[in-house]
Amino acid sequence: MSAVDRQLEELHETITEAVPADISVTEVKYEGPELVVYTRDPKRFARNGDLIRDLASQLRKRITVRPDPAVLSRPDKAREAVMRVIPDEAGVTDLDFHEDTGEVVIEAEKPGLVIGRHGSTLREIAQEAGWTPEVVRTPPIESSTVSNVRNFLKQQREERRDILERVGRQIHREKMSDEEWVRITTLGCSREVGRAAFILSTPETRILVDAGDKPGSDDVPYLQVPEALGAGATNIDAVVLTHAHLDHSALVPLLFKYGYDGPIYTTEPTRDLMGLLTLDYLDVAAKEGRTPPYDSEMVREAINHTIPLEYGDVTDIAPDIKLTLHNAGHILGSSISHFHIGDGLYNVAFSGDIHYEDTRLFNGAVNDFPRVETLVLESTYGGRNDYQTDQADAEAHLKEVINETVEQDGKVLIPAFAVGRSQEIMLVLEEAMRKGEIPEMPIHLDGMIWEATAIHTTYPEYLRDDLRDRIFHDDKNPFLAEQFNQVDGGEDERQDIADGDPAIILSTSGMVTGGPIMSWLEHLGPDPKSTMVFVGYQAQGTLGRRIQSGWDEIPISSGGGRSERLSLEVDVETVDGFSGHADRQGLEDFVKTMNPRPEKILCVHGDERSTQELSSALYHKYDIRTFAPKNLETFRFV
Amino acid sequence: MSAVDRQLEELHETITEAVPADISVTEVKYEGPELVVYTRDPKRFARNGDLIRDLASQLRKRITVRPDPAVLSRPDKAREAVMRVIPDEAGVTDLDFHEDTGEVVIEAEKPGLVIGRHGSTLREIAQEAGWTPEVVRTPPIESSTVSNVRNFLKQQREERRDILERVGRQIHREKMSDEEWVRITTLGCSREVGRAAFILSTPETRILVDAGDKPGSDDVPYLQVPEALGAGATNIDAVVLTHAHLDHSALVPLLFKYGYDGPIYTTEPTRDLMGLLTLDYLDVAAKEGRTPPYDSEMVREAINHTIPLEYGDVTDIAPDIKLTLHNAGHILGSSISHFHIGDGLYNVAFSGDIHYEDTRLFNGAVNDFPRVETLVLESTYGGRNDYQTDQADAEAHLKEVINETVEQDGKVLIPAFAVGRSQEIMLVLEEAMRKGEIPEMPIHLDGMIWEATAIHTTYPEYLRDDLRDRIFHDDKNPFLAEQFNQVDGGEDERQDIADGDPAIILSTSGMVTGGPIMSWLEHLGPDPKSTMVFVGYQAQGTLGRRIQSGWDEIPISSGGGRSERLSLEVDVETVDGFSGHADRQGLEDFVKTMNPRPEKILCVHGDERSTQELSSALYHKYDIRTFAPKNLETFRFV
Ligand SMILES: [Zn+2]
Ligand SMILES: [Zn+2]
Ligand SMILES: [Zn+2]
Ligand SMILES: [Zn+2]
Ligand SMILES: [Zn+2]
Missing domain, CATH: 3.30.300.20 (K homology (KH) domain)
Incomplete structure (x- = not known):
């Protein structure tokens, strides 16, 4: 027996x-x-x-x-x-x-x-x-x-019950080792943004935290080293996914192609958003003529192996590890993953991506834990000068731009990520119209935005308290406001909208790298009365970044592999302050008010300068031992 | 094909x-x-x-x-x-x-x-x-x-030719990865002395450097983590053994029990000494009633898989790694292992154990290399005050102790390690007698000392230049001096010697933890005219350390599991300065005069204080990035 x-x-x-x-x-x-x-x-x-x-x-x-x-x-x-x-x-x-x-x-x-x-x-x-x-x-x-x-x-x-029973027996297996140590290995996302992947290991257990891609690059995490899958797919006991953004989730389904057959712990909305985003990821790859690294069957495998946890649930995930997810304030279902290791031996928290202040959509990130000795902290805006406009100013600026555009009878085109920033902007616009700060007009949602919004309303427990209450009452649910229109009539509908009265259009992709925004550019790009408003970070090398920095002629595919040039007459504006990431101040505040204050911090998920500047600042201000790891390093604690 | x-x-x-x-x-x-x-x-x-x-x-x-x-x-x-x-x-x-x-x-x-x-x-x-x-x-x-x-x-x-052909094909296999990185993982010997074991890894190759035990402890290196054998025995491409001391070699045969079937690169004398010392290690374990971790068949496997290299040979050991061994000055065949990685990508040297100054037996350690970016440096005597008596003073002290003992008609009992320190002392005594600085008298060698000496004379190329020349001429070979007598007559011979005229006895074990020295203690321990002289480091917890620190009554096994107490009347002396390790000054000099000076140094093979103090000193004096790693950490270079 x-x-x-x-x-x-x-x-x-x-x-x-x-x-x-x-x-x-x-x-x-x-x-x-x-x-x-x-x-x-x-x-x-x-x-x-x-x-x-x-x-x-x-x-x-x-x-x-x-x-x-x-x-x-x-x-x-x-x-x-x-x-x-x-x-x-x-x-x-x-x-x-x-x-x-x-x-x-x-x-x-x-x-x-x-x-x-x-x-x-x-x-x-x-x-x-x-x-x-x-x-x-x-x-x-x-x-x-x-x-x-x-x-x-x-x-x-039935298959799922088999999986769960197998996982259950794994979790409750007898401890095999008397030794005690805790290690973190960086497989990606160190001195760079993207391809998040970390191994948390003890003598007993190896946990993979995230497995993402790197936007604007083909680089993938170092999953094949012996610390990860190089030692065989069974070397990994469990996967924990902090949130659904592709730089954290894109390669999770790939693990199953590599033979991984264990559990994925994450929140229920993250599971659904991962499904949405990874399927779209495969779609985009296919459309761009690249071979997708896995097929949709693997996405289903990932969903089938997901064990959803709610914020605050303390869950045994291995004989020596308890996992608790906490709200990270970043996107729907995003979490800070807290690991309690051994019987009071050590505690590690992975921030994932965080937003420390409350936003319209989410409560700010939790930074109150029973114990944390080591924090792995994102550093996207960790640079010395990475301070952002506060949201009230950002909203005022956006409303001003809209009012000016409407006065000259133009339309407002906003490229936006389907998940998170779109819903935040929707809430701003709905309130502004309700309060009469901008004129009532249609707000057209193109791409995956409407679908992502639907997922948000399915999980109101994950939204900010007061927003949750409003969603519980249909008549107050801001996402059901009549201004919102899902663009589901294709090019005809877009043409009608472009030819019509003033309106606001939110469309994916957020960095103008493909999707319906390309079509909107053709419709509205030549229109000097309209305004294109950037509300999110535009990465180096993307078309969004080029337009933002003043290009007035851009290549447009005209089918059949040929491409034409399009002259831009549209007004281009940038409205800062809607980021889903804590800025430098937010990161410092997160650490400053963290309870208890950690002994060590690894600064990751930022470029070399940001991670080093944040690491250095946190060390000097709070006397915490901080590091800016490189990829493929292993840190030992205990 | x-x-x-x-x-x-x-x-x-x-x-x-x-x-x-x-x-x-x-x-x-x-x-x-x-x-x-x-x-x-x-x-x-x-x-x-x-x-x-x-x-x-x-x-x-x-x-x-x-x-x-x-x-x-x-x-x-x-x-x-x-x-x-x-x-x-x-x-x-x-x-x-x-x-x-x-x-x-x-x-x-x-x-x-x-x-x-x-x-x-x-x-x-x-x-x-x-x-x-x-x-x-x-x-x-x-x-x-x-x-x-x-x-x-x-x-x-025949089997060996098969092994060599297989290894040859492995070495010359096609490169599989385009990536470039170099990592070192510490599996032991970090912030401690003993259980040396490191992994040097690239995308292509994983090399295990040393696999030793820890004297006075049951701790073994972390060979079972995924970076090493946890990912299967074939995860390791090659083993490099710096020298034969058990804290570097004891577990090399164990690798074959775990399924390792690849090459061991080391010098020819290290291969033979490893055979001698690991067989004795099994013997001691059996005698002490412990289960040896492997049997003698595994020692033969290790010898059969050894590919001997000479100092200075540049040898391909993987598609992307060339190995060169250099004299380390520590014991016979000891080497600094230099790895040239990629086509000029990076160079790492593992010091193994080193002695920087010339000794009677060996030329001082080589510190001149074509290139070295990272040095992994032993720190046994890396502490702030770890300066040792110089050898001339040590020799004078030893001769003085001998003369005093002879004058009072006593005998001199020297516990010594079979390999290295014994031969050094033999050379000192032979010269002192030849020059008339101490009286001519028999020098009895008990335990494995004579056998180890025979191995030294088989490989004179590995000895100091002038000693080598003398060994080439029988009449000048100091080890053939007539004073030397191998004790091969058991207890009877020991009794005769104890009852006879003044004499010097060198006997193993060096830390009085077993072997014939125990018998010598019974013979000479109660004799107030005789002197017991410690010439080597006595580790915490050993009987040698206790006697050295003044115990005048010690337990002696009297057979049948009973033990009696023996009163010590013998005079106890300690003569410093015969260490096989560079002292703090030697370590600093090694780095100071090293050509080229490395960019990074990992200080290992020393207790926590020694490694940290050496690390800090080398950083401040030479502006080199230094580290005092913990076990189970991974450092990334390139
Ligand atoms: Zn994110
Ligand atoms: Zn991210
Ligand atoms: Zn033959
Ligand atoms: Zn040694
Ligand atoms: Zn050693």
Whole structure:
């Protein structure tokens, strides 16, 4: 009998003893980080109010109780019982019964009403129906990504349970080593922005944090060194993804092509956004005639291996490591990944990308932890002079530009990233129109912006408190404002818009490197009354950067491999201050107010100058041991 | 056809074109770093004086020419021809004909006379006999180690040729990566003395430098991390052994138990000493009731996989790495390992253990290189105050102690390491007696000292110039002085010596942790007229350290697991200054006069204080970037 089986047998005995005599426990098994308890008496289990919570705290494990398949009521019976308990106002849109696990997945417009106060309604459902309820939100705006992911996972339930059981047994395996050390290896993203990838390793465990690409370059992280996949795909125990931006996520599906078969820990919105962005990444590669490094099947593998965590959940992901994700304030679902290693041995936090101040979309990054000895900190704006306009000034500037353009009867064209900056601008524009600071006019959303917005509204828990509350009420949901129009009529619609009255257009890609913005350039580029407004960072080598720096003639593909030149007459403006990254001040404030203050900081995710200047400043101001690592180095802690 | 086969075919063609038309080339293959050329016309080949040298420089390879087996003359005929050419004074003691390769191994007392001026006699042998001659020295003092190793390698010729061919093909494999980087990973020996083990890695190649144990501890190097054997035994391309001390070599045979099957590059005397010391290491473990980590079969594997290099040989050991060993002045065959990486990309030198000044036994360490960007430097005596008595003072002190002891009719007992310090002391004593500075009396050598001395005399090329010359003449060989007596009569002989006239006894182990010194303690420990003299470093926790620091009662095993206490009446003295390691001044001088001066230095092989103080001093004095790494860190260069 393996050590895990012995452990499960002991847990089975302990639980049997802990529950009342009239509750039978038929099986106990691991599924990912959770302990699943099967019972022939699910209703009695549910009736004993605090039983599960008490068990969880006694065993220090996350516990799910499921009915033994032998005692399941018929789904039609159960459906009636479930619907009897849930109030009508919850707006149930789907019920999905899984006889293999005795779970019923309830999709509802108002999940809170299905859960009830402290989970009381959920318990009542279990008690009445004898099935284990699980709740998801009906997207307030239809999202094909969300529904594709959910349908896919529905089809994959059996394979997924196998994966989860295997992962669960891995997590709870016996410790093999008596030694104690903690190391971080930089596989990318050091003295550069992009190709984020780090290995956190102990004698027991190796965790890969992120696996991204490098925008404007073919460089990929050093995944093939022995510290990572060079020692075989099973050398990596788990992947943790801080957020969905491609410079962190693009190569995650590739891991599965290399034979990786373990879990990905991340938030639910990051999982969905990763799906959206990596599929688009493959699409763009194909359109540009490059061979994509993997195919869409690998994206599905990645989704199937994802174990979603909520902010604040403390989760065992290895015999010696607990992971907790915290809000990073950067994009939807972005997280700071906090690792607690050993029994109080050491704590490491990877910032991922952070925004320290609150924005309209998100609460500012969390910098309060039980313990952190080493922080791996992004340094995008870590340079000595990387201070940004504050958001109020940025918004005023944007409104001014819009008003001037409208006065001369022009249109406003804003290239924007689908995820994050677009939604931030949408919120600014919606409020400005509501308050009469800019005239009411249509705001056209082109590219993936609308889809990304839909994903945002599916996960309001991840948005800033007051925005979340507004989304919960349809009539106050700012993204449902009637000005917003998704451009879904192709070139005809764009032509109509270009020929029409003043309007604002938000279109991808954010750095004018492809996508519908190219078409908008043709429509509006020659129009001296219109304005093109850059609201995000334009990387070296992109067309956006060229236009921003004054080029007035640009190449435009005219089909058939030929290209023409387009003269730009449009007014070009740059509005600073909408970045999703903390600026130099924000980074310093993050560290200054961090609780507890870390002993060591590795400055990464910035160019050589930014990482070194930030490293040096943090050392001198806060007397912390700081480093600006190079790629392929290993730092030992403990 | 593989890339290596294609390469060999091209070499075959090139060589055929380069040699005169009447010389046939039947086969060309790699054996380790050498290119072996088979010919049906070995005599004509030999007659064309500079042909081999010209080919070697044209192809930039080490070349060996061998007769095609089909054209070999009969061994008895060849024997006559060989003996006709070699002058009688060469003192040939054995001729060994290998029909598989057409080589004749000539063992002679004066190898120089078999080689001739610039190899002229060797060429003449080949020319007359049609066999390829190889010369080894007849040990001037019989060494069972040397003869065991030579006999073993004789039996293993076929397997060894297979190994060499496989290694040769590995070395000359096609480069697989376009990337360029150089890294060093510390697997041990960082902020500690012992368990030396480093990985030098490039995108193409991973070299393990040393694999030792840690005296007075069970700690072993971190060989199981993915950077080393955790990624599989084939992850390591080659092992380089700086010298035979167990803190560098003890675990080299273990690698073969773990599945390693590649080459070990080191000097010939280090190979033999490694055999001697690791077999003794297994012996000691068995005697102390510990399970040895491997058995003697693995020591033979290690010897069979060793490719001996001479100081100064520039040798391809991987597609992107050339290795050159240089004298380190520390013990017989000890080397500084210099790696030239890529085509002028980067150069790294590992000092191993060094002694910078000349000693009686060895020339001082080489510190002159074509290029070195990074130096990995031992720091045993790197501490701020680690200055040692100079050798002249140390010798005077030793002679004074001896004279005082003799005057009171006592005996002098010196615990000493078999390899290195013993021979140094032997030279001091022999000279002192010859010059009348101390009285003539027997010098008894107990334990492995005599055997180690025999190995020293087998390789006089590795000794200090003037000592080498003296060994070449039997009547001047100091190790053959009549005072020296190998104790081979066991306890009876020891009792006789203890009961007899004044004498000096050198006995292992050097730190009084076992071996015959324990018996000598019983004989002489209670004798107030005798003196025990420590001439080497006594580590914390050893009995030697306790006696040195004044213990006057020590436990002595009395057989059957019982132990008694022995009262020490013997006089205890410590004579500093015979260390095999550079002291703080020597380390500074090594760096100060190093040519060229390195850009970076990693200070290792010293305790935390020593490495940090040396690191700091070298930084401040010479403005070199210095580090005191921890174990399990990786540094990136380039
Ligand atoms: Zn990001
Ligand atoms: Zn990023
Ligand atoms: Zn033979
Ligand atoms: Zn040594
Ligand atoms: Zn050493």
